[in-house]
Amino acid sequence: MRFKMRSLSFSLAALAVLWTGWAPDAAAAPKGFLETIHRHAMVASTSPGNGDLNPYAIFLVPQDMGVLKKDEVLVTNFNNISNLQGTGTTIIAYSPVTKTSRLFASAPANLAACPGGIGFTTAMTILKSGWVIVGSTPSKDGTTGTKGDGCLLVFDSNGKFTEAWKGPLITGPWGDIASIDNGDTAVLFISMAAAGLPAPDVRDPVTHYPPILHNATVLRFNLHIPPGQAPVLDKQTVIASGFAGRADRDNFLFGPTGLALDTDGTLYVTDGYDEEVTAIDNAVNRTEPVTRQNDAVGRIITKGGLLNWPLAMIWVPGHHLLVANGRNGQVVEIDPDAKKQIYAQWIDSDQAQQPPGNGDLFGLAMTPDNRGFYYVEDDMNTLNVSLP
Numbered sequence: 001m002r003f004k005m006r007s008l009s010f011s012l013a014a015l016a017v018l019w020t021g022w023a024p025d026a027a028a029a030p031k032g033f034l035e036t037i038h039r040h041a042m043v044a045s046t047s048p049g050n051g052d053l054n055p056y057a058i059f060l061v062p063q064d065m066g067v068l069k070k071d072e073v074l075v076t077n078f079n080n081i082s083n084l085q086g087t088g089t090t091i092i093a094y095s096p097v098t099k100t101s102r103l104f105a106s107a108p109a110n111l112a113a114c115p116g117g118i119g120f121t122t123a124m125t126i127l128k129s130g131w132v133i134v135g136s137t138p139s140k141d142g143t144t145g146t147k148g149d150g151c152l153l154v155f156d157s158n159g160k161f162t163e164a165w166k167g168p169l170i171t172g173p174w175g176d177i178a179s180i181d182n183g184d185t186a187v188l189f190i191s192m193a194a195a196g197l198p199a200p201d202v203r204d205p206v207t208h209y210p211p212i213l214h215n216a217t218v219l220r221f222n223l224h225i226p227p228g229q230a231p232v233l234d235k236q237t238v239i240a241s242g243f244a245g246r247a248d249r250d251n252f253l254f255g256p257t258g259l260a261l262d263t264d265g266t267l268y269v270t271d272g273y274d275e276e277v278t279a280i281d282n283a284v285n286r287t288e289p290v291t292r293q294n295d296a297v298g299r300i301i302t303k304g305g306l307l308n309w310p311l312a313m314i315w316v317p318g319h320h321l322l323v324a325n326g327r328n329g330q331v332v333e334i335d336p337d338a339k340k341q342i343y344a345q346w347i348d349s350d351q352a353q354q355p356p357g358n359g360d361l362f363g364l365a366m367t368p369d370n371r372g373f374y375y376v377e378d379d380m381n382t383l384n385v386s387l388p
Contacts, residue, residue: 031342031343032316032318032320032333032335032342032343033316033317033318033320033322033333034316034322034331034333034342034343034344034345035343036371036388037345037372037373037386037387037388038387038388039386039387039388040347040348040384040385040386040387041384041385041387042377042380042382042383042384043094043096043099043374043382043383043384043385044094044099044100044101044382044383045101045381045382045383046075046077046092046094046101046376046381046382046383047077047092047381048077048090048092048101048102048103048106049103050080050081050089050090050106051080051081052077052079052080052081052088052089052090053077053078053079053080053081053083053088053381054077054078054079054083054085054088054378054381055075055076055077055078055362055363055376055377055378055381055382055383056075056076056077056078056088056120056121056122056362056363056376057074057075057076057120057121057122057123057124057134057176057362057363058073058074058075058312058363058364058365058374058375058376058383059073059074059124059125059126059365060072060073060074060365060366060367060368060374061073061074061093061126062126062128063128065126065130065157066130066156066157066158066159067104067157067158067159068093068104068126068130068157069095069097070368071096071368072093072094072095072096073093073094073096073365073374073383074091074092074093074094074104074124074126074132075091075092075093075094075101075363075376075383076088076090076091076120076121076122076124076134076363077089077090077091077092077120078119078120078121078252079142082142083142084139084141084142085119085139085142085143085252086117086119086137086138086139086140086142086147086252087109087117087118087119087138087139087140087142088118088119088120089106089107089108089109089118089119089120090103090105090106090120091103091104091105091106091120091124091132091134091155091159092104094383101383103159104159105132105155105159105160105161106159107120107136107153107161111151111153111164113151113163113164113165113166114136114138114148114150114151114153114164114166115138115148115149115150115151115166116138116139116140116146116147116148116149116150117136117138117139117140117148118136118138118153119136119137119138119139119150120134120135120136121134121135121136121137121173121174121175122135122174122175122176122257122311122312122362122363123135123152123173123174123175123176123177123190123191124177125177125179125188127179127181127186127225127231128181128183129183129184129225129231130156130157131154131155131156131157131162131225131230131231132154132155132156132157132159133152133153133154133155133177133188133231134152134153134155135150135151135152135153135173135174135177135190136150136151136152136153136173137150137172137173137174137193137194138150139252142252143199143200143247143249143252144194144197144198144199144200144247144252144253145198145199145200145201145247146199147172147194147197149166149170149171149172149194149195150166150170150171150172150173150194151164151165151166151170151173152164152165152166152170152173152190152221154230154231156230162230163230165233167236169192169217169219169236169238170192170219170236171192171194171195171196171215171217172192172193172194172195172197172253172255173190173191173192174190174191174192174193174194174216174253174255174256174257175190175191175193175255175256175257175258175259175269175270175312176257176258176259176260176312176313176314176363177189177190177259178259178260178261178267179261180261180284183225184224184225184226184227185222185223185224185225186222186223186225186231187220187221187222187223187284188220188221188223189218189219189220189221189239189259189261189267189283190218190219190221190259191216191217191218191219191243191255191256191257191259191269192216192217192218192219193216193243193245193253193254193255193256193257194245194253194255195213195215195216195217195245196213196215196245197210197213197215197245197246197247197253198210198211198247199247200247200248200249201249202247209246210246210247210248211246212244212245212246212273213244213245213246214242214243214244214245214292215241215242215245216241216242216243216244216245216255216256217238217240217241217242217243217289218238218239218240218241218243218256218259218267218269218280218283219236219237219238219239220236220237220238220239220283220284220286221233221235221236222234222235222236222237237286237287238289239267239280239283239286239289239290240267240269240280240283240289240290240291240297240298241289241290241291241292241297242291242292242297243255243256243269243271243274243292243297244271244272244273244274245273246273250359251326251359254272254273254309255272255273256269256270256271256272257270257272257310257311257312257313258270258277258310258311258312258313258314258323258324259313260313260314260315260321261283261284262336265281265282265283265284265285266279266280266281266282266283267279267280267283268280268301268313268321268336269297269298270310270311270312270313270323271296271297271310272309272310272311272326273309274295274296274303275303275304275307275308275309275310276296276300276301276302276303276304276307276310277300277301277302277303277307277310277313277321277323277334277336278296278297278298278299278300278301279298279299279301279336280297280298281298281299301334301336301339302334302339302340302341305341306325306330306332306341306343306344307323307325307332307341308325308326308327308328308330309325309326309327310323310324310325310326310332311323311324311325311326311361311362312324312361312362312363312364313364314364314365314366314373315366316333316366316373317370318335319335319336319337320333320334320335320336320342321333321334321336322334322364322373324361324362324363324364324375325344325361326359326361326362327355327358327359328346328355328356328357328358329346329347329348329349329350329353329355329356329357329358329360329361330344330345330346330347330357330361331344331345331347331361331364331375332344333345347361347375347384347386348360348361348377348384350377350379352379353379359378359379360377360378360379360380361375361376361377361378362375362376362378363375363376367385367387371387371388372385372386372387372388373385373386374386
């Protein structure tokens with residue numbers, strides 16, 4: 001998403017809270033998590049010294065490891081100082097103790113193991129063993145016309161680049177990383193959204209928009225982590241294929257972004273272009289991929305309604321899902337068991353975009369006490385927090 005300048009007054013306006021689709025009853029019991037959220041505040045800039053822009057992924061540090069401290073917040077950047085998408089090479093760390101952010105890690109703009117260069121996306125996780133894994137979907141000119149297949153990069157807990165993984169199935173690591181981390185082994189789920197997408201000026205002769213391809217996948221990665229050594233990628237398995245993908249000049253691309261794993265092994269996925277959240281059953285042990293049928297990949301949990309280009313997704317208390325909308329400044333709470341959208345809250349009401357907050361929201365992460373959540377504002381290049 002391209003960076004859009006706005007005044008401080010707009011930033012203050014973004015703190016306003018607007019409710020959509022639900023009117024509270026003071027006597028009623030809370031129906032969900034968003035009902036408890038009332039305050040929104042900026043906590044830090046996400047732009048490091050090299051001028052990288054466009055914050056994407058958010059991940060909380062689970063424990064002290066290397067130079068990282070428990071409850072610090074890592075954020076990736078997707079754009080460089082020239083605001084070209086797919087060229088950001090930095091991860092910043094925010095300390096809730098000092099209230100400051102600093103550069104944690106950076107990668108060279110070009111690595112032999114990363115086809116096409118470096119552009120960090122919303123795919124990031126930290127293993128219990130301290131290794132940081134981040135996805136790269138690169139571009140040379142900020143569009144899909146020059147994109148490469150990208151890679152997954154591994155950093156140690158001191159921010160030192162260690163190695164990168166590439167391969168024929170790794171075609172644009174894009175969305176949140178859902179994981180099972182056993183310490184010496186781990187399972188990661190990552191969406192791949194860029195396969196075959198042309199430049200945004202290539203148009204479908206009928207729709208006059210960039211063509212919609214159904215090449216996007218979700219991969220399962222099985223790792224083992226030898227003591228004191230970097231993780232080893234043992235196996236890659238496609239567990240879902242056929243998600244919609246489309247190039248876009250302003251937004252780089254549309255593709256599956258939010259991934260959230262349930263305790264029963266069900267993987268929930270936000271399919272941004274199709275405006276839906278679907279479920280992939282038995283994602284942990286599945287050997288054959290779920291494929292696209294009846295315009296969906298997996299079981300449809302919810303579609304349309306308050307969803308407006310659904311992107312990042314996290315679990316919130318009450319076994320509900322929270323989804324960030326890309327086309328406005330709202331987050332949407334979903335009950336996956338009841339297959340219902342509970343309500344939405346406008347966490348970025350920036351009037352500089354239409355609708356307010358359009359194109360501003362990407363990554364989400366719960367605060368350590370599970371009572372609020374962190375989010376990024378792309379237009380201001382900031383890390384923000386929502387609290388009761």
